Amino acid sequence: MEKAFTFFLLTLFLHMASSVMTQTNITTDQLALLSLKSQIISDPFHFLDKSWSPAIFVCHWVGVTCGSRHRRVMSLNLSNMALTGKIPREFGNLSFLVSLDLGSNNFQGNLPQEMTSLRRLKFLDLSFNNFRGEVPSWFGLLHQLQFLNLGNNSFTGSIPSSFSNISKLETLNMKFNSIEGQIPKGIGSLINLRVLNLKSNKLVGFIPMSLSHVSRLEILEISYNSLQGNIPEGIGNLHNMKVLSLQVNQLTGSIPFTVFNISRIENIAFTENSLSGSLPNGLCNGLPILKGLYLSTNKLHGHMPARLSNCSQLQLLSLSENDLTGEIPKEIRNLIELEKLSLGINSFSGSLDMEIFNISGLTEIDLSSNNLSGSLPPNMCSTLPNIERLYMGNLTNLVGTIPHSISNCSKLSILELDSNKLAGLIPNFLGYLTHLQILNLGTNNLTSDSLLSFLTSLTNCRNLTYLDISFNPLNDKLPASTGNLSTSLRTFFAMSCKIQGRIPDEVGNLSSLLDLRLSGNNMVGSIPTSIGKLRDLQGLFLSNNKL
DSSP states (O other): OHHHHHHHHHHHHHHHHGGGTTSOOHHHHHHHHHHHHHTEEEOTTOHHHHHOOTTSOGGGSTTEEEOTTTOOEEEEEOTTSOOEEOOOGGGGGOTTOOEEEOOSSEEEEOOOGGGGGOTTOOEEEOOSSEEEEEOOGGGGGOTTOOEEEOOSSEEESBOOGGGGGOTTOOEEEOOSSOOBSOOOGGGGGOTTOOEEEOOSSOOEEEOOGGGGGOTTOOEEEOOSSEEEEOOOGGGGGOTTOSEEEOOSSEEOSBOOGGGGGOTTOOEEEOOSSOOBSBOOTTTTTTOTTOOEEEOOSSOOEEEOOGGGGGOTTOOEEEOOSSEEEEOOOGGGGGOTTOOEEEOOSSEEEEEOOGGGGGOTTOSEEEOOSSEEEEEOOTTTTTSOTTOOEEEOOOOSEEESOOOGGGGGOTTOOEEEOOSSOOEEEOOGGGGGOTTOOEEEOOSSEEEOOGGGHHHHHGGGOTTOOEEEOOSSOOOSBOOGGGGGSOTTOOEEEOOSSOOEEOOOGGGGGOTTOOEEEOOSSEEBSOOOGGGGGOTTOOEEEOOSSBO
């Protein structure tokens, strides 16, 4: 009924406006907004239903701001209103519009070409909607634009070369779309550009060298594309750069040393490319405020520079999955702001550096799959009060026992110590780690006391989803308390552990179990019918037993 009334009023206003078609006025603006309202098919919070009425002066409508001089609509902010609909052609009649924010709604369809009439537009945010079609080339006619955000939509096609005409543009955000083709060289002429975000598209080709001329650029985010070739040397001349993120592309060659001289840079992220070469010894000499260095999953080789300790503000250091060799430099202890240290899957050698465990702010340590030797420090969790994730599997020569101080790691959610030479009892105090989600102790020389009581202690870990105790000489029976493990447990591996006796009926209580592997033990009796209650079970491995 209300939509029919709105349509009647819209028809009436169109008739009234026909005599003044030679000029636009506030009535024109009102008609354009009513046309928009007529295209809204869902307004769950009734923002427009309650406010956008001809009985109320248009400048008082929700989201509408008028200029004090001309009394024309200058700003329209409908962001985060959960609106569903399309933009009508009449929208182009809002000729005084300077700012338009439709972000975080469910607008759909193509953008009408009539929006080219919005020549005063400086701010345009259409992000987090379902707009589709090719990115309009007519954006290049909006010469006053300073901020353009098309992120998180379904735009296709290529980046129009006409964008180079928007000389005042400071922010260009087109992340999370399906944009193809190359980054046009003309973007290098946007001398006022500060933010360029093209993350998660389908871009190919090279990073244009012309980008090195955009001297005011502060954020360059072009991760998750299919860009190839080298990182242009001239990128290091962008002295205002704060964030340089080129992750998950197909970049090759070495990292230009000039990048490590951008004194204002806070984050360098080149993860998952095919970059080669070594890290320069003076890596951190020109990076006084660097907070994040992400170079994992590349082909970097050589030693880890001791002078990394000069990056005194570093919080996140990720060098995992490369070909780095030599010892982990002891100077790393000087990185007192460090929160995440990821050095896994390299060829680091030497003794396990105890200094790492004295960096009190660490929440994650990954030293897995290296050639480090030694034992876990007896007081390791006394100095790591915030540790949440500890990856120390496959270190080849990690010996000794699991220290009692691990029980002080009260925030620990991931503990991986698999494929080492740890011995002694699996301690019952692991049950104090009530936030534990993943526990991997597989392939060691660990034992247990009678009745595998550590399993009973783990029933306190109500968030446990993954448990692997395989290839340890446990030499006892699975207790009935195994069925009291977390109802969130999805993976339980206990292969080749010399486990004896029957499979307890209580295993059927593990309602979320997806994968149960008890192969290669000495278990006897019948397979309990209670396993039939495990409705989500996808893998059941019981071979090489006496069942």
